[in-house]
Amino acid sequence: MIQKFFTLAFGSAVDLFYPPQCVLCNKALTGKEKYICNDCFDSLPLISGPHCPKCSRPIRTRNGENQLCGICRIQPDKNIKITVAAAEYQGLMKRLIHLYKYERQQFLSKFFAHIIVEQIKKKNIESSFDLLVPIPLHWTRKRWRGFNQARELCRNISPLINVPIVPESAFCRVRRTTPQVQLNAASRTANIRGAFAVRKNKYIKDKNIALVDDVYTTGATSGECSRMLLGSGAKSVSLLIIAR
Numbered sequence: 001m002i003q004k005f006f007t008l009a010f011g012s013a014v015d016l017f018y019p020p021q022c023v024l025c026n027k028a029l030t031g032k033e034k035y036i037c038n039d040c041f042d043s044l045p046l047i048s049g050p051h052c053p054k055c056s057r058p059i060r061t062r063n064g065e066n067q068l069c070g071i072c073r074i075q076p077d078k079n080i081k082i083t084v085a086a087a088e089y090q091g092l093m094k095r096l097i098h099l100y101k102y103e104r105q106q107f108l109s110k111f112f113a114h115i116i117v118e119q120i121k122k123k124n125i126e127s128s129f130d131l132l133v134p135i136p137l138h139w140t141r142k143r144w145r146g147f148n149q150a151r152e153l154c155r156n157i158s159p160l161i162n163v164p165i166v167p168e169s170a171f172c173r174v175r176r177t178t179p180q181v182q183l184n185a186a187s188r189t190a191n192i193r194g195a196f197a198v199r200k201n202k203y204i205k206d207k208n209i210a211l212v213d214d215v216y217t218t219g220a221t222s223g224e225c226s227r228m229l230l231g232s233g234a235k236s237v238s239l240l241i242i243a244r
């Protein structure tokens with residue numbers, strides 16, 4: 001009841017509880033800063049220089065232009081058309097994503113959506129996606145965390161690029177798996193095999209899908225999702241992530 005009153009009186013509960021300090025260094029924020037102070041923002045390892053257009057890996061090129069990295073040239077990922085990553089998974093970005101996923105700082109999804117969309121707009125590819133698909137969480141995992149971090153990202157990306165989100169019931173996680181982070185690269189593919197299922201084909205068929213996740217490590221999870229979606233008639237599957 002009390003919470004409802006506050007929500008009505010002061011806007012959303014999220015705004016009410018969002019701290020007026022930088023989430024990374026606790027410095028008081030100025031009027032124009034939101035969530036993160038300018039100093040911490042400048043220290044984030046955002047991908048702004050040349051990178052591989054297929055996998056988003058930062059690379060050095062002579063002319064400063066984007067070009068395929070060595071790995072994508074030799075063995076391009078057949079399941080993922082392109083990867084858009086906002087940052088590298090290191091330093092303050094690693095800390096920020098940890099706050100988001102494990103310390104319930106759910107409001108950070110707005111910030112992450114913003115930096116992912118910045119990257120999409122820089123590449124001029126807003127109109128190449130028909131549908132946002134978050135990597136599904138098993139319901140037991142979702143209950144444990146309280147939210148699906150990828151679906152939260154989709155909710156904030158969707159209005160910024162005008163792309164709808166797939167209904168939760170259309171693409172599901174049907175099997176509980178050991179968290180990938182606890183496994184080595186070789187066991188990850190086997191662990192995730194058969195963990196996802198398309199339940200409502202009509203949403204997937206003929207769509208250019210943007211699969212959304214927080215971080216990319218070995219690509220086993222996104223690869224398996226993509227395999228299922230392409231198997232259900234998706235036209236293409238790309239990947240949008242906060243960091244790689």
Ligand SMILES: [Zn+2]
Nearest residue numbers: 022025037040
């Ligand atoms: Zn700060």
Ligand SMILES: [Zn+2]
Nearest residue numbers: 052055069072
């Ligand atoms: Zn590459």
